[in-house]
Amino acid sequence: MEQRSSIVFLAGMIACTTASQVLLKYAGLYAAAHAGMVAGVLRNPWLAAAIAAAGGGICCWLLTLRRLPLALAYPWTALVYVLTPLAGAWLFSEVLDGRYALGIGCILAGVLLTSRGVSSR
Numbered sequence: 001m002e003q004r005s006s007i008v009f010l011a012g013m014i015a016c017t018t019a020s021q022v023l024l025k026y027a028g029l030y031a032a033a034h035a036g037m038v039a040g041v042l043r044n045p046w047l048a049a050a051i052a053a054a055g056g057g058i059c060c061w062l063l064t065l066r067r068l069p070l071a072l073a074y075p076w077t078a079l080v081y082v083l084t085p086l087a088g089a090w091l092f093s094e095v096l097d098g099r100y101a102l103g104i105g106c107i108l109a110g111v112l113l114t115s116r117g118v119s120s121r
Contacts, residue, residue, distance in 0.1 A: 007068040009060045010076055016057030020084040022091060023050035075114040078107050 030072035034040040041047065064073050082104050088094040 002067060006064060006073075009063040010068070010073055012060035013057045013064055014076065014079050014083065016053045016060060017077075017080045018087060019082070020050045020053035020057060021084045022087050023047075024055055025088065025092065026050075072115060075111045078111050084106055 023046050027044050027050055030044050030046050031040035034044070085094070085096055085100065085104075089096050
């Protein structure tokens with residue numbers, strides 16, 4: 001059960017961090033459409049959601065680190081660098097070329113290689 005909750009919290013951190021980045025993109029678009037500090041930033045609902053998602057990610061990360069060694073958990077945070085651009089392509093029609101796909105493959109290989117070299121305790 002302890003192992004399963006570690007995986008759930010780690011996945012929650014990755015999901016929350018990715019969501020936070022996507023929400024920050026929406027916040028930037030909102031700020032560009034609403035000129036001024038008050039309308040564009042202080043009353044930006046996307047920014048508030050991004051901050052909340054980041055807070056959720058921090059909470060999940062703390063719960064992960066209670067159960068797993070840092071050297072085991074940390075490589076998995078690189079999945080944010082895979083999921084965020086994929087979300088950008090899907091939600092904002094951003095274009096990812098073949099070099100980007102190769103980079104994503106390298107990140108995934110690195111995550112697998114580094115996470116195999118550490119025991120959980």
